[in-house]
Amino acid sequence: MPRFDIALFPCRTDNFGAIVHAPETGTTIAVDAPEEGPIVRALEERGWRLTHILTTHRHADHVEANAALKARYGATIYGPARERDQIPxxxxxxxxxxxxxxxxxxxxxxxxxxxxxxxVSYYMPDVVALFAADTLFSLGCGRLFEGTPAMMWDSLQRLRALPDETMLYCGHEYTATNARCAVSIDPGNLALQERVKEVETLRVEHRATLPVPLGQEKRTNPFLRADDPDLMEAMGMAGADPVEVFAAMRKKRDTY
Structure with a gap:
């Protein structure tokens, strides 16, 4: 099994930059390009040269540095076909x-x-990593700017189906706020309570709350459990359509 190194670092206000490096080949992949300076520094500190960028979606805080990084390194850029005209x-x-x-x-x-x-999200099975950008966050999920609750719930189920040992990398450091909302939704979840304590400690120490094992998210993230009878009951929606449960949770998160 080849070895991979992953660098995770802050960009902009609350974005994450993520770079995957294969030492044997020199292949170096940035997932999204939020800001040129932090990405260049992360590369130079490690002696890596960027070869590829995997773009998840068209929002400016994920593509802003595409053109500059391509000009500097000659990186090859992949991105979603549905947004091809908006990916620099x-x-x-x-x-x-x-x-x-x-x-x-x-x-x-x-x-x-x-x-x-x-x-789109990118799963690298040999790296044992999922890069979910703004679809799945630790203890939360992305805001529905364009899609419907049914659409997002389907997306989250696709990610939930990946192996538990997969490490989740997200596009933003939103975990502390997500945690407050998650506890209000699912107050009796002991695994969630432990994760909240961990998150509080990490943030006090100015450390990132990511990556996190996907298996842990499956136990603690209410947005991955809209079809769980226990969570439905906690929401006062026993027997409801999971899409309705998900929509109610997402509406609640919008107020935090």
Whole structure:
């Protein structure tokens, strides 16, 4: 099994930059490009040279540095076909179900619309990592700017189906706020209570709350459990359609 290194670092106000590096080949992949300076510093500190960018969606805080990084490194840019005209520097348009060989790194593309219609997530099975950007956050999920609750719930179920040991990387540091909302939704969840304590400690120490094992999210993140009878009961919606439960949770999160 090849070895991979992953750098996770802050960009902009609350974005994360994420870079995957394969030491054996030199392949170096940025997932999204929120801001040029922090990405260049992360590369230079480690002696890596950027070879590819995987874009998840068209929002400016995920593509702002595409053109600059492509000009500096000659990086090849992949991005969602549904948003191809809004992804700067796009070389290859991708869709859910595509399996990419990114210079030796296997990347599975998963359609995850909801935040935007064209949003995709990237699963790297050999890296044991999921890059979900603004679809799935730790203890939360993305705001529905374009999609419907049914659309986002379908997207979250696709991500939930991935192996528990997969490490989740997200587009923003929203976990502390998500945690406050999650506890209000599911106050009796002991695993969630432990995660909240961990998050509080990490933030006090100015450390990132990510990555986190997907299996832990399946136990603690209410947005991955809209079809769980216990959570339905906690919401006062026993027997309801999971889409309705999800929509009620997302509406509640919008007030935090």
């Amino acid at each position: 520097g796009l070389d290859h348009a991708v869709s859910g179900g595509d399996v990419l060989d990114v210079s030796g790194v296997r990347v599975e593309v998963i359609d995850t619309p909801g935040h935007t219609i064209g949003h």
